[in-house]
Each structure stands twice: as C-alpha cells, then as structure tokens.
Amino acid sequence: MSQAPKRVPMYIQLKNYILDQMNKGIWKPGDKLPSENELAEQFQVSRITVKNAMADIVKQGLIYRIQGRGSYIADGASEQWITYEQQETGGGSLVAFLMPRLNNLFTANLMAGIEEELSHHGYHLVFRLTHDSQPLENKILKELTGLGVKGIIIYPVEGETFNEEILKLTLNHFPLVIVDRYLRGLDTNSVSSDNYTGAYEATMHLTRLGHTKISFISTAVAGTTSIEDRLHGYERALSDSGLYIDYRLRLSLNAASPVEQIKTYLADNPDVQAIVATNATIGQMAKKAADFLKIRVPEQLSIVCFDNSEQSDLFEVPLTFMNQNEKAMGKESAKLVLSLIQDPTQDRRNVVLPNTLVIRSSTASAAGPASIPASASGIEAQ
Structure with a gap:
C-alpha cells in the first residue's frame, strides 16, 4: 500500500510564493513587500506563519527589513540563484x-x-x-x-x-x-x-396538490446554469400539467431588500397559490414576506425550496425542500x-x-391540508 503524502507546512507554501514572485520579476530589487498583515489576510493564515516564511528568506539575504517601514527585496537578489523549498x-x-x-x-x-x-x-x-x-x-x-x-x-x-x-x-x-x-x-x-429534474419534481408536487398559480422566485437567472436549469424544469412541469407559462409568475430578485421585493410581489399578485424558491434563503424570505402580509403558510400559500436550512426542524413551519445531498x-x-x-x-x-423531495409542513392542498403518501418514489416525509 502506498504511503499517503505528507503535508507541506503553510509557511513553506508562503515562502515559495514569495520566491516565485521574485523569480518571475514581479517583485524586483528595491520593491517593498506586502506587510505581514496583508499577507496574512490574503492567504488566510496567522502573522506567525508569515513571520516564519519571511525569516527564512531574510536569512538567505534575499530581503531585508527596516524597522517601522517594512520588508524590501535586496539589491543583489536578482543575481542570486533563488531556490524553492523542496516538496x-x-x-x-x-x-x-x-x-x-x-x-x-x-x-x-x-x-x-x-x-x-x-x-x-x-x-x-x-x-x-x-x-x-x-x-x-x-x-x-x-x-x-x-x-x-x-x-x-x-x-x-x-x-x-x-x-x-x-x-x-x-x-x-x-x-x-x-x-x-x-x-x-x-x-x-x-x-x-440534477437541477432540471429537481425543479420539475418540486413543481409537479405543487400541481398534484391542485395549485395552478405557481411562482418561481430566484436570484438573476442568466449566466448561472443551475438556476437556468431549474427554471426550465419548472416550466416543463407546468406544461406537462396543462398549465399556461405565465411570465408574471416569475420573480428575479436583486441584492437590495429582497424581502421587500417579495412582499411587493405577493401584494401585487394575490392569486399566487404556491412558490418554487431556488434556495433555502429565498424560501425563508418568502415565508417572512407572507407572514408580514398575514398570508398563512401552507393554508393560503405553499412553499417549496431547494436545500435545507440550519435547525429548520425548529421552525414554526419547516419548509418542504429538494435535498441535493x-x-x-x-x-x-x-x-x-x-x-x-x-x-x-x-x-x-x-x-x-x-435529488430527493422532502415533504414537510409548508405545502398543502389548494383545498386544505395535504395528505401525501410517503411511499412515493424519490420522496421522503418528515
């Protein structure tokens, strides 16, 4: 059995990075190096790690320090053979x-x-x-x-x-x-x-409950293939259920006050019966907006989202979600x-x-609380 490779200490990785910048001429003799704090933040390491990396290079005479001013590339550094720490x-x-x-x-x-x-x-x-x-x-x-x-x-x-x-x-x-x-x-x-099939099954779950006005709420769709595929799955499920694809039922959120955007959207579209949210955060924001408008979930509005939220089992209404594992x-x-x-x-x-659809208490029949068989293929009940 082959022996597992050993870990290279982080200070050696950082040292090799500094030497590489010098070898490539990116940092030249006389240039001031980034501060220890800057290097620590850039590489997400402690200042002690940075000090250890710098100390080795100082010993080689490749850089020098001026108290209170920082570290600089030595004038003769370009004339020396700079070698990396062996791996x-x-x-x-x-x-x-x-x-x-x-x-x-x-x-x-x-x-x-x-x-x-x-x-x-x-x-x-x-x-x-x-x-x-x-x-x-x-x-x-x-x-x-x-x-x-x-x-x-x-x-x-x-x-x-x-x-x-x-x-x-x-x-x-x-x-x-x-x-x-x-x-x-x-x-x-x-x-x-499988983002397409996941959104398809989430939407079909809602259509089987009798919902016909199903909204799709996401961040910007264009350019993010996971969201694009979910939108296509949602639209195919509507089509397969004999429902019209109504672009009014699509809401694309921007970063500015997304809960307020959902509040306004639900207030302007009171016929919305259900929501497919592309992630758990949007699902929770939709629930918060509904609560503010005194729209009861799931009696008046069903919500399905992708992914679970931390400690969601403690929520008043845990959301039905598509588990991507x-x-x-x-x-x-x-x-x-x-x-x-x-x-x-x-x-x-x-x-x-x-994916697996996990049914919880945020979805119900358009005519009242749902009774969904847990034995359905690919579905878990909680």
Missing part, C-alpha cells in the same frame, strides 16, 4: 477549493464532503472565498497555481458564463472540477445535482479531482447526482 514533505497533497461565500448549510455541507474525501486519501484542503467577484476569482486561481496545488475545485461566482483562467487551466489539462453547476461553452469537468456532491467532486491528478488527460466528465 518532499508533500506539496503534492494540496487541493484548493474556491467558493463565492460560506454562509449557509448547503455550502458548509459541500465543503465538509470535499474535505472528508480528500483527507481520506491523504490530501489537504486549501480554502479561499471569492466573494462572488470574478476578478478576485481569477487572481486567486493564479496565486494557487503558483503555490503548487495539485488540483482545484471551484464553485463559480453567480452569473459567470465564461472564465479565461478556467479555460487556460482546462486546455493545459490542469486537474480542475466545477461544482454545483457548469459553464456553458467551456468543456470542463463538473459535478452537480450536497455532502455527496462534495465527495464526488473530490473523487473526480483526485482521479484527474492521477490522469490529467482522461476524457471530460459531467457527474449529475439525483
């Missing part, structure tokens, strides 16, 4: 995960699945937030490849349709996996849930990136995982 301690064990935000149960479970699978195979996770900024996403991708990570899993920023850095990495057969969605026009490896999604993305590390030139793969 025998296991630099190949690092896999990076980029995510727009880490603010809900879905993203937490997704990362947990990735970390669990990587650690099982002796790999270590480097996690970075992109804050839904494509320029920051590109910057981090460049930094991580410079640090020598062996693979990258990326949850793209919302609305992203194309990314030049991802294209470059893909064309160079760098082990990279897109998770949660895919990018149209880019032939990349990806792992996602995000931890399994994380595990599959980790398995795929590890496979690509072993064979970067293998055929591209798009892994699609099934």
Whole structure:
C-alpha cells in the first residue's frame, strides 16, 4: 500500500510564493513587500506563519527589513540563484477549493464532503472565498497555481458564463472540477445535482396538490446554469400539467431588500397559490414576506425550496425542500479531482447526482391540508 503524502507546512507554501514572485520579476530589487498583515489576510493564515516564511528568506539575504517601514527585496537578489523549498514533505497533497461565500448549510455541507474525501486519501484542503467577484476569482486561481496545488475545485461566482483562467487551466489539462453547476461553452469537468429534474419534481408536487398559480422566485437567472436549469424544469412541469407559462409568475430578485421585493410581489399578485424558491434563503424570505402580509403558510400559500436550512426542524413551519445531498456532491467532486491528478488527460466528465423531495409542513392542498403518501418514489416525509 502506498504511503499517503505528507503535508507541506503553510509557511513553506508562503515562502515559495514569495520566491516565485521574485523569480518571475514581479517583485524586483528595491520593491517593498506586502506587510505581514496583508499577507496574512490574503492567504488566510496567522502573522506567525508569515513571520516564519519571511525569516527564512531574510536569512538567505534575499530581503531585508527596516524597522517601522517594512520588508524590501535586496539589491543583489536578482543575481542570486533563488531556490524553492523542496516538496518532499508533500506539496503534492494540496487541493484548493474556491467558493463565492460560506454562509449557509448547503455550502458548509459541500465543503465538509470535499474535505472528508480528500483527507481520506491523504490530501489537504486549501480554502479561499471569492466573494462572488470574478476578478478576485481569477487572481486567486493564479496565486494557487503558483503555490503548487495539485488540483482545484471551484464553485463559480453567480452569473459567470465564461472564465479565461478556467479555460487556460482546462486546455493545459490542469486537474480542475466545477461544482454545483457548469459553464456553458467551456468543456470542463463538473459535478452537480440534477437541477432540471429537481425543479420539475418540486413543481409537479405543487400541481398534484391542485395549485395552478405557481411562482418561481430566484436570484438573476442568466449566466448561472443551475438556476437556468431549474427554471426550465419548472416550466416543463407546468406544461406537462396543462398549465399556461405565465411570465408574471416569475420573480428575479436583486441584492437590495429582497424581502421587500417579495412582499411587493405577493401584494401585487394575490392569486399566487404556491412558490418554487431556488434556495433555502429565498424560501425563508418568502415565508417572512407572507407572514408580514398575514398570508398563512401552507393554508393560503405553499412553499417549496431547494436545500435545507440550519435547525429548520425548529421552525414554526419547516419548509418542504429538494435535498441535493450536497455532502455527496462534495465527495464526488473530490473523487473526480483526485482521479484527474492521477490522469490529467482522461476524457471530460459531467457527474449529475439525483435529488430527493422532502415533504414537510409548508405545502398543502389548494383545498386544505395535504395528505401525501410517503411511499412515493424519490420522496421522503418528515
């Protein structure tokens, strides 16, 4: 049995990054280096880690420090042979995960699945937030490849349709996996849930309860394939149920006061009987807006959302939700990136995982409380 690779200490990774910037001429003799606080924030490490990395380079005479002013590249640094710390301690064990935000149960479970699978195979996770900024996403991708990570899993920023850095990495057969969605026009490896079928089943659940005015509430649709596919699944379910596709029943939220937007929408469209929300946060916002307007859930308004909320079983009305099994999604993305590390030139793969509808108390018959058989295929009752 092969021995699992050992972890490269973070200070060595940081040291190699600094040396790489010097070797490439990005930082030249006389240039002032970023402060310890700036480097610590950039790489999400402690100042002690930064100090250790800098101390090694100071000993080599490649940089010098001026008390109260900072660290600078030594004048003779470009004339010296700058060598990286050898990776025998296991630099190949690092896999990076980029995510727009880490603010809900879905993203937490997704990362947990990735970390669990990587650690099982002796790999270590480097996690970075992109804050839904494509320029920051590109910057981090460049930094991580410079640090020598062996693979990258990326949850793209919302609305992203194309990314030049991802294209470059893909064309160079760098082990990279897109998770949660895919990018149209880019032939990349990806792992996602079956968003189309999930939205189809969520909508069909509502039509079977007798609802005919079913709203679709999401963030901006264009450019985010997971939301686009959910919209198409919703529309197909309406069509298959003999219902007219009414664009008035679609609400695309922006970042400014989304609860207020839903309040206004429901007040202006009192015939809405049910809502398909594209995530748990929107589902909870719809419930809050309904409460404000004294619309009773589920007696007057049924709500289905994608994903669960933390401690949702303690809510007054737990929402019916489409379970994407995000931890399994994380595990599959980790398995795929590890496979690509072993064979970067293998055929591209798009892994699609099934969803399960979990019925709770936020959905009911248009004529009254629902009585739904728990034995229906692909459905769980709670």
